[in-house]
Amino acid sequence: MKNTNRYKKLAMLLILIGILNSCTDVVNVNVPNGGARLVVDASIKWQKGTSGETQTIYLRKSTAFFNNNPDAPVTGASVTVTKVNDGSIVVFADQNNGSYTATDFVPEINASYTLEILYNGNIYTATETLIAAPTINRVEQTIENSGDDTEIQLQVFFDDPVDVENYYLGEFTPSNLPLPALAVIKDEFSDGNENFIQNENDKYLAGVNVGINVYGISQRYYDYLYILIQQSGSDENGPFPTTPVQLKGNCKNANDANEEVLGYFRLGEFDTTSYTIN
Known part of the structure; x- marks a missing residue:
């Protein structure tokens, strides 16, 4: 009986080792390729x-x-x-x-x-x-607390023209990061008043210089960027991430309306400044 139990345990051990070894097998994922765009x-x-x-x-x-x-x-x-x-x-x-x-x-x-x-x-x-840009008035730095996380927030202030429907793009380029962060707003609730566009980042550290551009953009480009920003930051939306949708630009193939063309053609004036985190 003791030998039988010993053999059973040995068999179970061998099966477990086989299962663990099988977990190291390379899995080749067949990713569909619709061709170059x-x-x-x-x-x-x-x-x-x-x-x-x-x-x-x-x-x-x-x-x-x-x-x-x-x-x-x-x-x-x-x-x-x-x-x-x-x-x-x-x-x-x-x-x-x-x-x-x-x-x-x-x-x-x-x-x-x-x-x-x-x-x-x-x-x-x-x-x-080609859309006009506002003139930047000033940049303010605040601290944004969310649970155990603390981020530095930059707010860029400018005057919004009265009785004109406006859309804005903010481009924030920290000296310690390779890519800029984007933010978009519209003046639906701030028409004719001082407005601001903001960005918060846990990579903002004392001494980091942030290049800031504020563009005037069209409504269509605003809609395009809004979806792009939401999808690229979906991992920050808690347990209910943004559902990805097909992002369509404004470039079309005149010979084939069904061809998917990526990217966007846009024109915008911009004002620029920089700010050093303190």
């Missing part, structure tokens, strides 16, 4: 007090999920931006690295512009309006 990074940014004549548009192709290269530059395309009200055309020259640059762009507040990309026999287009 054209990615359009076309942000015309006009800083207050400058000519805004030098602008760059970036084109890339998306790659598969497990590809070591996150994207592939698109070269050989023809890129132009046309001002709708007078038909003037600005050519963005191919730099042979995925970027296309113009040095003679003429920005005009409230003017509409059409982006046209000729690539691989297709015509990609998008139209947007």
Whole structure:
């Protein structure tokens, strides 16, 4: 009887070892690949007090999920931006690295512009309006407490024009982080008053310098960014994260309406400042 129990225990041990070893097997995940998409990074940014004549548009192709290269530059395309009200055309020259640059762009507040990309026999287009930006009044620093977490919060104040529906983008670039943080607001409840856009970050430390840009943006771009920010920060929404939805930009293939084009064409004036965390 003792030998039988000993054999049973040994058998159970061998089974357990087999199960644990099986947990180390490599699992190959078959991720569906719908093919490469054209990615359009076309942000015309006009800083207050400058000519805004030098602008760059970036084109890339998306790659598969497990590809070591996150994207592939698109070269050989023809890129132009046309001002709708007078038909003037600005050519963005191919730099042979995925970027296309113009040095003679003429920005005009409230003017509409059409982006046209000729690539691989297709015509990609998008139209947007160049929106004015407010002037930054000041930046204030506060402490935001949430449970055991403490974050430094920056608020950027500016005057909102009266009787005008406005949408704003705040871009916060700390010197100790590789990427900026984005925030968007609208003046639905603050029309004609001093408004502010804010950002809180647990990486804000004493001595860190934060570059701050405030843009005027269109309602459509506001809606696009609002969804993008919600989805990228869904891990901060507790047990009820934001349900991901397909994020559609404004660039379309005139030859194939069903082609999914990633990215956005937008134009905006911006005011800029910086703030050092204390």
